[in-house]
Amino acid sequence: MTVIETEGLTKRFRHVVAVDGVSLAVPAGARFGLLGPNGSGKTTLVRMLLGLVHPTAGRVALLGRPMPRDAAQVLPRVGALVEGPAAWPHLSGRTNLRLMDAAGGGGRRNRADRVEEALVRVGLGGIGARHVRAYSLGMRQRLGIAAALLRKPELLLLDEPTNGLDPRGIGEMRALLRHFAAQGTTVVLSSHLLSEVEALCSRVGVMSAGRLVLTADLDTLRAPTGLVQVRTPDPAAAVGVLNGQVVHRNGDLVMVRADDPAALNARLVAAGVPVRELTALRRTLEQVVLELTGPSADRVDGGRS
Amino acid sequence: MIGVELSLLLRRRRVWLCWALLCALPTAIAILLAVTKIVPPPGPGAQFLSAVLADGQLFPAAALALVLPIFLPITVAVVAGDTIAGEAATGTLRYLLVRPVGRLRLLAAKLAAVAVFVLLAVVFVTVTAYIVGVLAFGVGPDASLGGTGGITSLSGVVLTPTQLAGRTALTIAYLALCMLALGAVGLFFSTLTDSPLAAALGVLAFVVASTVLLPLDAAAGIRFYLPTRHWLAWVDLYRDPILWRAVRQGAAVQAGYVLVAFGAAWANFATKDVTS
Numbered sequence: 001m002t003v004i005e006t007e008g009l010t011k012r013f014r015h016v017v018a019v020d021g022v023s024l025a026v027p028a029g030a031r032f033g034l035l036g037p038n039g040s041g042k043t044t045l046v047r048m049l050l051g052l053v054h055p056t057a058g059r060v061a062l063l064g065r066p067m068p069r070d071a072a073q074v075l076p077r078v079g080a081l082v083e084g085p086a087a088w089p090h091l092s093g094r095t096n097l098r099l100m101d102a103a104g105g106g107g108r109r110n111r112a113d114r115v116e117e118a119l120v121r122v123g124l125g126g127i128g129a130r131h132v133r134a135y136s137l138g139m140r141q142r143l144g145i146a147a148a149l150l151r152k153p154e155l156l157l158l159d160e161p162t163n164g165l166d167p168r169g170i171g172e173m174r175a176l177l178r179h180f181a182a183q184g185t186t187v188v189l190s191s192h193l194l195s196e197v198e199a200l201c202s203r204v205g206v207m208s209a210g211r212l213v214l215t216a217d218l219d220t221l222r223a224p225t226g227l228v229q230v231r232t233p234d235p236a237a238a239v240g241v242l243n244g245q246v247v248h249r250n251g252d253l254v255m256v257r258a259d260d261p262a263a264l265n266a267r268l269v270a271a272g273v274p275v276r277e278l279t280a281l282r283r284t285l286e287q288v289v290l291e292l293t294g295p296s297a298d299r300v301d302g303g304r305s
Numbered sequence: 306m307i308g309v310e311l312s313l314l315l316r317r318r319r320v321w322l323c324w325a326l327l328c329a330l331p332t333a334i335a336i337l338l339a340v341t342k343i344v345p346p347p348g349p350g351a352q353f354l355s356a357v358l359a360d361g362q363l364f365p366a367a368a369l370a371l372v373l374p375i376f377l378p379i380t381v382a383v384v385a386g387d388t389i390a391g392e393a394a395t396g397t398l399r400y401l402l403v404r405p406v407g408r409l410r411l412l413a414a415k416l417a418a419v420a421v422f423v424l425l426a427v428v429f430v431t432v433t434a435y436i437v438g439v440l441a442f443g444v445g446p447d448a449s450l451g452g453t454g455g456i457t458s459l460s461g462v463v464l465t466p467t468q469l470a471g472r473t474a475l476t477i478a479y480l481a482l483c484m485l486a487l488g489a490v491g492l493f494f495s496t497l498t499d500s501p502l503a504a505a506l507g508v509l510a511f512v513v514a515s516t517v518l519l520p521l522d523a524a525a526g527i528r529f530y531l532p533t534r535h536w537l538a539w540v541d542l543y544r545d546p547i548l549w550r551a552v553r554q555g556a557a558v559q560a561g562y563v564l565v566a567f568g569a570a571w572a573n574f575a576t577k578d579v580t581s
Contacts, residue, residue: 013578050403052579075405082403086396091316103309104404147400 001028001064003155003186004049009058011044018044020210021058026188026203028154031181033197033218034190035285036207037293042190043083045207046159050080063155076104079153081161085144089133093124093143096132100147118146123172137164145173155186162196174199194285204285208293222282228261230254230268231277241271252276306410310418314384320422323380327426328433330376331368335434339441353543357442362466364438365431365473366543369480372430373536377423378512381484384422385491386505388415389574393499393581408574412492416567419488424481431477462545472542479539479552486532486562487512493570499581529554532562 004026011019019041026032034042047053049060051068060067062074087096097115106114119125122142132140141164148156161177162170177200181187191197197204198218206214231252232238238254239246242264247255258264261280268275314320335357338344344355353367389412392398401411464472487508494507515533518524528534535555541548 047399047578047580050399051405052399052402054576054578071405072407075403078403080400080403082399084396086400088313088395088397090318091313095316099309099312100400100404103306103401103406 002026002061003028003030003063004032004188005061005064006045006049007059009045009048009060010056011041011048011053012056017210019048019055022207022210022212023058024205024212024215026186028186029181029184030186030188030203031177031201032186032188033201033204034188034207035194035197035204035289036192038192040207040293041210042192042207043159046080046082046157046190049157050075050078050082052082076151077154079148079151079156079158081144081148081158083159084163085140085147087132087140087143087147090131092129093127093132093135093139093146094119094129096143097147097150101150104151106151114150118149121149121176122146123169138166138169141165142169145176149180153185155188156180157188159190160193161189161191162193170196194289198285206289206292213292214288218285221285221288224280224282226257226259227281228256228258228264229277229279229281230256230264230275232268232273232275234273237271237273238268241268241273306406306414307417310414311421314418314422320384323383323422324426324429327372327376327380327430331364331371331430331434332437334368334371335364335437335441357438359442360444361438361440361442362435362444362469364442365434366476368430368434368438369427369476369539370537373480374516377426377430377480377484378487379509380426381419381423381487382491382505382508382512385419385488386495386503386508387501388419388492389495389570390498390501390504391495393579394501396581398581399579402579409571412496412567412570412574415495416485416489416492416563419492420481420485423484423488424477427477427480427484431473464543464545468545472547475542475552476539479542479556480536482556482559482563483532483536486559486566489563489566489570493566493573496570496574496577530558532559535559 002025004024006022006024009019009022009024010017022041022045034045036042044053048055049062049067051071054068063077065074067074087093088099091099094115097118098111101111101114102108116125119127122145124139124142124146127139132143135143141162145158145161148158156177158177162173165173177187177189187200189197189201201218203215203217204221205212227247230238232254233252235249235252235254239249242254242256245256245258247257249255256264261278265275265278338354338358342358344358353363353370357364357367389398392401402408490511491504491508494504495501498504512533515531519528519531519534524531535551535558538551538555541551
């Protein structure tokens, strides 16, 4: 089943085209990352998926049903974090979750258990009666994710899920999202943090200036470049053995053009050249995205530096 | 959803502060009157004040007349202006909508919460004023002691305590309806902006505009539809027999405001892009 399907989705805010003809399909069980610089239309796209913003043109189907028409049936099966967490500041985190659960028509039975389970999942199990007003950014983020997890969603749609978390918190959140993905939950992340998407997703979509400029599997994007980097205490001998294949040499590093790193290694060892390190170079996601996308929309000088 | 809204309302310190301030003003006036015994001359609204020295049981009516022109509308503006714009400002609006809470259901629940707020506000003022009034001015002389055995109405006829209680209940209902009309306008304004302050000020501007237009002869044609024109119609409930005409007309106009404003709020909010 296709969990997210859009066709020619377009949103125009007065004179600005925020999202421009996006056709996207995310299959069930996928871990999908939506990438793009600030202002490329990621958030508006997510808001249209959830029925918060009405498309100017095109159509959206979520979990196989048209949005926003079937929002009442679809959204209970979706957990979402949109542009940062939000909570009623004058209430405790626990009360916030209880009220959100009640607002969404979650039954009174087991509500306390559901809320407790979600809090424990995100590491807020021991949270007291403190008001959200006094929470740190990281705690608010955890609370926002807890709210998204309240009803065992089939689709998690998370905009910048690790915003405000420290490195340990980021690690925990990744583990949590992997856990849900392993259970069959479709996870869609939107982020401008490439490492975030790289660590979690198997497929990415890249947005630039409102358009979806690329969708591809991460493995394809990061295919080997045909270059192998060799570190050796005897670079001169290595260059001698690999005559003609060496692209350049820098200290104890030798950059070699080779399709099969294993064969290259065997050749060097057979010739008596000691190898300390051998790496098949891949393009980073960062390179891919930077090649595809224009300057950030929050830059106003046209990207000339 | 109404339960959620009430829970949010009652846990807000601002709301309790509004109620406390509404009760504090009549209390302060009662104390001043009781200490100085200086009574304002009879006039619209102050009609009751001149009578309270004789019988504290009339003080609730006087208190309502005191908070009605400014205090009560301000609190309604604050609470009603906050309904949607406040959720937008804290960002909880988007999370409520994706929970999902239907947009019509959200508006209806918000209006219901405003209704509870205004009703409790009027009830609290009435109850506080009754207690304060009786404590400060005592109850008029009993019939067995040669007194009238009741409250003298504005038309000079004596009302029994039961009659007085019934008329007070009608007054509470009427004023709550007037304030709900204002609240519905606030709800509409609240869907237009993401700033609760702007919505609240809009409501106050609406009240001021109505008040300014009221005495203007050039506005005679629309005078009947100005909400503030009907605010003092409840005074007729304290005549004997009750003069129903103004009360009935007022109730109809206020109910019309509730319907029109709620409809406008729905028309605007139903397809609004939520970008907060």
